[in-house]
Amino acid sequence: MSIIKSYEDLKAKRQEILSRRTERQNKTIINVSLATCSIAAGGKAALDAMQDEVAQNGLGNVEFMQSGCMTYCFAEPTVEITLPGKAPVVFGNVDETKARELVTEYVMKGEPVEGIIPVNYERVVL
Amino acid sequence: MAATTTEKKQLRIATRNCGFIDPESIDDYIALRGYEALAKVLTMTSAEVVDLIKRSGLRGRGGGGFPTGVKWGIALGNQSDQKYMVCNADEGDPGAFMDRAVLEGDPHSVVEAMAIGGYAIGATKGAVYIRAEYPLAIKRLRKALDDARSYGLLGTNIFGSGFDFDIEIKFGAGAFVCGEETALIRSMEGERGEPVSKPPFPAQSGYWRKPTIVNNVETFANVPAIILKGADWFSSIGTATSKGTKVFALAGKIVNVGLIEVPMGTTLREVIFDIGGGCPDGKEFKAVQTGGPSGGALAHKDLDVAIDYESLIARKSMMGSGGMVVMDEDDCMVSVAKFFLDFTMDETCGKCTPCRIGSKRLYEILDKITKGRGTKADLTRMKALCENIKDTALCGLGQTMPNPILSTMDTFANEYTAHVEEKKCPAHVCTAMLTFTIDPGRCTGCTLCTKVCPVECISGTKKQPHTIDTTKCIKCGACYDKCKFDSIIKQ
Numbered sequence: 315m316s317i318i319k320s321y322e323d324l325k326a327k328r329q330e331i332l333s334r335r336t337e338r339q340n341k342t343i344i345n346v347s348l349a350t351c352s353i354a355a356g357g358k359a360a361l362d363a364m365q366d367e368v369a370q371n372g373l374g375n376v377e378f379m380q381s382g383c384m385t386y387c388f389a390e391p392t393v394e395i396t397l398p399g400k401a402p403v404v405f406g407n408v409d410e411t412k413a414r415e416l417v418t419e420y421v422m423k424g425e426p427v428e429g430i431i432p433v434n435y436e437r438v439v440l
Numbered sequence: 441m442a443a444t445t446t447e448k449k450q451l452r453i454a455t456r457n458c459g460f461i462d463p464e465s466i467d468d469y470i471a472l473r474g475y476e477a478l479a480k481v482l483t484m485t486s487a488e489v490v491d492l493i494k495r496s497g498l499r500g501r502g503g504g505g506f507p508t509g510v511k512w513g514i515a516l517g518n519q520s521d522q523k524y525m526v527c528n529a530d531e532g533d534p535g536a537f538m539d540r541a542v543l544e545g546d547p548h549s550v551v552e553a554m555a556i557g558g559y560a561i562g563a564t565k566g567a568v569y570i571r572a573e574y575p576l577a578i579k580r581l582r583k584a585l586d587d588a589r590s591y592g593l594l595g596t597n598i599f600g601s602g603f604d605f606d607i608e609i610k611f612g613a614g615a616f617v618c619g620e621e622t623a624l625i626r627s628m629e630g631e632r633g634e635p636v637s638k639p640p641f642p643a644q645s646g647y648w649r650k651p652t653i654v655n656n657v658e659t660f661a662n663v664p665a666i667i668l669k670g671a672d673w674f675s676s677i678g679t680a681t682s683k684g685t686k687v688f689a690l691a692g693k694i695v696n697v698g699l700i701e702v703p704m705g706t707t708l709r710e711v712i713f714d715i716g717g718g719c720p721d722g723k724e725f726k727a728v729q730t731g732g733p734s735g736g737a738l739a740h741k742d743l744d745v746a747i748d749y750e751s752l753i754a755r756k757s758m759m760g761s762g763g764m765v766v767m768d769e770d771d772c773m774v775s776v777a778k779f780f781l782d783f784t785m786d787e788t789c790g791k792c793t794p795c796r797i798g799s800k801r802l803y804e805i806l807d808k809i810t811k812g813r814g815t816k817a818d819l820t821r822m823k824a825l826c827e828n829i830k831d832t833a834l835c836g837l838g839q840t841m842p843n844p845i846l847s848t849m850d851t852f853a854n855e856y857t858a859h860v861e862e863k864k865c866p867a868h869v870c871t872a873m874l875t876f877t878i879d880p881g882r883c884t885g886c887t888l889c890t891k892v893c894p895v896e897c898i899s900g901t902k903k904q905p906h907t908i909d910t911t912k913c914i915k916c917g918a919c920y921d922k923c924k925f926d927s928i929i930k931q
Contacts, residue, residue, distance in 0.1 A: 317592035320600045321479040324470070327591075331471045347459055349544045350576050351537075382545020382580075384459035387698035388717075394459070434715065435450030435701070437460070440473045440668045 342376045342421050344368075345394040345402075349383035355390035356409060363413035364393070368421070376421065386431055395420055404431045449715055451677065452701045453685050454501075454538075454661035458545030463580045466587035469548040475593050477667035481556050482601040489560040490516055493663070495671035497683030502528055502619075502656030503734065503760045504836075505682070505749040511653060514643040515561040518651040523563035525554050525605075526647065526654045528624060529570035529577070532616035533732030534783060536763035538687040539657035541699055543570070543577035546661065547584035551607065553660035555594065556667060558605045561653055566605065569624050571612040581609065616733075616787035620835050621646075621654040623789065634791045635835035656761065658687055678704035682748035692729075692765040693719045702747075709743040712766060723768040727851070731760025733780045733787075734840030736847025737773060756847045758840070772869035773852040774859055778806040780844040784837065795838030798829040802845060811872040814860040823849060871915040874930045880905035882927035889919035889928065 318324050346352075346361045361378065368376050375398075384392045389406025395416065396402040405416060406429045419425040452458075461468035469475070481489050494509025515523060527550060531539040543550065554566045570578055585607055588594040596604045610628045617623045618633040625647050627633040646652025662684060666674045675683045682704040688711065689699055695717030702711060712718065712728060719725050727737040736757035738745065745751050749759050767776065785799040805822045808814050826842030833839045849856055858864045865873045878889075878898075883905040890898045890906065897913050900906030908919070908928075920928045 317590075318475075318599070319592060321476075321483070324475055324479055324599070328470050328473070328476075331467045335471070345459075349541060350574075353576075379462050380464075381461060382458045382463045383455075383541035383699065385455065385541065385699040385701075386696075388696045392459075434448055435452050436448045437452045438456045438665055438669070440456075440476075440665060 338377065340375070340398050342373075342398060343379060343396040343402075344376060344421070345379050345381050345396070347382070347384040347390070347392045347394075348380040351387055352383065352390050352392065357391040359410055360391045360393060360408045360413040363410040364417050367414045367417040371417065371422065373417075373421065389429070389431055392431065397421070397424060404433075405429050406431045447714070449706065449710055450701055451685050451703050453665050453677075454542060454549075454658050454687050455545070455699065455701050456665065457549065458541055461546065463545050463547055464583050466548060466584065466591060469546070473668060474548055474664075475552055477664035478552050478555050478559075478593070479599050480667055481559055482599050482603055486516055486560050486562060489556065489667075492671050493560070493666065496666045496674040497671075497678070498659065498662055498666060498674065499682065499749065500656060501658035501662075501686065501761070503731065503758065505759060508655065508659055511643055511655075512557060512560050514641070515563075515651045515653050518644055520651050522565065522648075522650045523558075523561055524647045524650060524652040525558040525561065525563045525566040526624070526628070526652055527554055527566070527568040527570075527657060527660055528619060528621065528654050529568050529574070529657050530612050530619040530624060531571060531574075531657070531761065532619040532787075533734075533761050533763045535691040535765050536689050536732060536761050538689050538699060538762045540574055540577055541687075542657050542661050543574065544580055547577075547581045548588070549664055550581075550657055550660045551584050551588055551594070553663035554607055555598070555605045556663055557653060557655065557660070559603055561651070563651075563653075564604045564606075566607040567610050567628060567647070568607060569610045569612060569618070569628055572614065573612075578609065578611075585609070615789070616783075617789045617835070617837050620837055623835070624654060625652065632789070634789045635837075637834060658762070679746060679748045681750050686747070686759065686762055688762045688764050690716050690764050690766065693723065693725075693768040693771070694766040695720050704748045705746045707744050707746055708738060711747070711764070712743070716766070719766065719768040723770060725766070726769050726771060727767045727773060727776075729757075729765040729767065729776065729780075729844070730763070731758040731840075731843070732763045733784050734758060734836065734843055735760045735763075736843050737767070737776065737851060739851050741851075756850060757843070770867055770869070772810075772865050772867040773848040773855050774806065774810055774865070775867075775869050777844045777848045778803065778810055781806055781841070784841045788837065788841075792832075792834035792838060794829045794832040795834065795841065798825060798833070798838070799841055801825060802829075802842065806845070809856070809859050810865070810870040812859070812863045812870070816860055819849070819856055819860060868930055871917055874915055874917075875910055876908050876913055876915060876917070876920065877910070877929050877931075878906055878908055879927045879929055882925050884925055884927075886924070888922050888924070892918045892922045894918065
């Protein structure tokens with residue numbers, strides 16, 4: 315990792331990171347919540363199931379990421395899926411079966427699966 | 441899953457990145473202008489940074505609600521060869537997990553904020569005191585610190601400004617009292633976690649007797665946002681005395697268990713019913729405990745309270761770190777008070793008499809009451825003891841320990857009266873005062889209850905309604921739990 319020696323360096327680094335990520339806009343991003351409670355509820359199993367389903371179906375345009383607590387403890391495991399050009403959607407109670415269904419129905423066909431958690435917050439973006 | 445309102449009642453500042461970024465990726469944090477706040481701060485003077493935080497109105501989110509900028513200003517004003525910036529990540533309140541979510545979801549926000557605070561007060565060293573019960577948070581915090589150092593964002597000559605700052609991690613070892621800042625400092629020094637009387641305050645004499653600022657995780661999480669978006673922006677949110685937002689951990693008898701972040705001034709009704717979805721199974725809401733073992737219970741009459749530091753204190757509770765435990769009609773408020781006293785009795789460090797012995801005496805009286813042996817005189821004695829402990833205990837743990845009792849005695853006086861005068865528990869929780877009988881109309885004589893009864897007091901012929909010998913019944917409730925026909929009545 316290169317050392318950031320000044321404010322200018324930091325801004326340049328940020329631009330570099332953002333430009334490396336522009337191709338993400340054309341991909342499906344699957345974001346699995348992996349905080350302690352998410353993991354306890356089966357988040358890792360959901361992630362494994364989806365990665366397997368994606369591999370089995372030979373989908374090349376999917377990127378996986380992990381994140382922290384999505385704050386929906388009542389619906390763990392939670393997974394947020396962003397289809398190219400669409401708004402992110404959070405699904406709750408994602409067990410192994412639902413995880414696979416999310417890939418085959420929502421990722422592959424754009425068909426929503428039940429259990430969507432609506433956005434009821436405003437997020438401050440700096 | 442319950443339908444939540446889609447109206448945007450939540451405003452996520454402290455939890456702005458939780459669930460959106462990979463907490464183990466510093467690049468994710470930088471992509472969202474991470475560390476720009478630190479870079480900006482290094483172009484200002486320490487006094488200017490302190491002033492910015494003061495003007496924002498940010499108050500401590502750990503429970504005390506002390507104005508953060510004022511505290512930083514005091515430490516800045518104290519001359520010393522070394523000062524320390526400490527993060528209190530002990531989070532000991534039962535049911536509270538706001539800080540864990542921030543540390544597991546956005547650890548860099550805390551790292552950056554600590555560096556900002558270090559610059560503001562003139563410290564080159566920081567420490568995070570994190571409870572050992574948070575292994576994933578520790579792992580992600582460690583990675584965040586390592587990555588920040590690799591990028592030169594912690595260490596020497598940060599951003600070429602000449603400012604040095606680095607952070608070490610210290611571990612808690614399971615003591616609630618170590619969330620109290622002076623006990624925390626003693627624990628970091630390798631001593632037994634016992635508080636000391638204040639003054640002197642840590643801002644004057646703290647870690648290794650040097651000026652030290654101890655701030656909560658959530659307080660820190662707000663700092664980078666305040667630096668980049670400005671003091672006016674932050675102070676435009678919330679109420680006249682309490683600015684910004686607060687993260688609450690909704691737990692207990694509530695449909696949407698989890699974390700929420702709402703502007704100060706949001707009402708309890710909105711939190712519990714609109715966002716929380718109310719009590720499950722159609723049960724009637726009874727109370728919400730705020731502030732954990734240091735707080736009090738708010739009831740129906742308080743639902744339209746605009747939540748802020750002062751309004752909760754006015755109702756004999758407190759904000760605390762943000763734990764909100766919801767109770768319904770099936771919860772006994774005397775038992776709730778006893779639960780909290782059981783906790784604080786275990787956690788008292790023992791240094792001062794009022795807390796060490798007082799906690800035990802309070803617990804004993806509550807235990808007596810829940811077992812049907814309490815008297816009116818006990819209530820009077822308990823109240824007097826509570827007032828005494830509040831006045832004489834050395835630290836916040838002892839001083840606030842009586843709050844659950846005083847609050848429930850005030851708001852739910854009828855339950856206490858029922859327990860001591862009628863020897864009845866209106867919520868049917870205190871088993872010693874319950875009578876277990878079998879409804880002959882529903883009992884099928886399956887004999888399941890007979891088999892689980894530890895004192896063999898249930899009798900009857902197979903396939904005929906059975907009876908419980910109430911003189912022998914020890915009220916353990918095993919039969920009630922086992923019956924599949926709802927034929928055991930407890931009243």
